[in-house]
Amino acid sequence: MTEPILDDYPSLSLQKSSVENSVEPIKLGNKIKLIRNQLGLTLEEASQRTGLARSTLSKIENEQISPTFQAMQKLASGLNIDMPQLFAPPENKGASGRRDITLKGEGKPHPTVTYEHELLATQMTQKKMMPFKSVIHARSFDEFQGWVHHDGEEFLLILCGEVIFYSEFYEPLTLVEGDSVYYDANMGHALISSSKEDAHILWVTAK
Template sequence: MSEITTPEGANSQLGQCLKAARQARGLTLKQVAERTGMALSTLSKVENGLMSLTYDKLLQLTSGLKMEIAELFNPAVAAPVQGRPVTARRSISRAGQGQVITTKFYTYTYQCTDLIGKRMVPIVAEVRARSLEEFGPLLRHGGEEYFLVTSGRVAVHTEFYAPEILGEGDGIYLDSTMGHAYLNAGEAPSAKGVCLCTSEAPDLYDQLRQIASRDVAPLGNDELPP
């Protein structure tokens, strides 16, 4: 089966929806071509309303972008809302799932890693370090974040404020470009929490993993590679 070339305008909806979905993921046409194995020229013609795609090609495209076919044909899904297109993406994170980075002083489990170009990165954190000497340099990265303590007690150290102690159910919202660190302040061997990091940068997940990987410990049998 091959692509079907049609007059300009006949496939404008498909092209507009593809462009909106691509831009929402922070991808160039070349990156879409690399992820899907489709020709760059074909994708360019589709975006410009000059070409349609057969069903097998649509499956190839949506599979490579980890999206639903409906996103390419539903104007309501692809229409901009307050200047940003709706992607209708979703990802379910089951208990025990996630990309794990473990060091001697903390374990970060990144959730919903099947989605690319996320502007929010959810992390389940287990904090063991009890001092800044153990933890190392304060963390700094783009965006903002919210940390919610789910068990134990957490000491939050920041660059411009005195340390704060958070108990179970307490949370803190902070500017992530400010140096910060989360330490175990309870009697248990570790404290746990959920951290949500946000940024306009499409590579936020990669940035966070690079920072967290600075002190990676040897992998155990139950850990995933970073």
């Protein structure tokens, strides 16, 4: 089951009041438009590169919708940039020893209808992993527009609560605090909370 491109990136109206009251989504439109213009690409050309509909790109650039995490990965891949470049200007390259510290609660928030992400280590560019913490608001697979697919491999660790991990080629798996799973992100997957309170997880996506 593969979700349509346009439906994969819905307007993130943040239907859940808990999300609305906690954080505001990052406004990425101006940054994406700047990168596109620096590359000398029209909206149509950027659409062909990223696989996102031209109308969807236009809405993202004009802050009419907020891109999902999967949409940001397609933008980064299609525009040949690292995802952190969507959140901060590139660092000056120099010494090989680098580090990026994210203090508790100071990650970049990116809420969606089903997940509330907190992106970590966003200042460091040219890295091979993208770590982020997430609160899982979804309670049913039906809340997703079909399977989630994206490039790379992914690791998730349950920090608290209980989740059901759905994957395209395996039976649903219940995971509790301390459990983890590593999987091919090209395989359809989705995650819902099955505990009374929304589960919290650590997610790491690798190229």
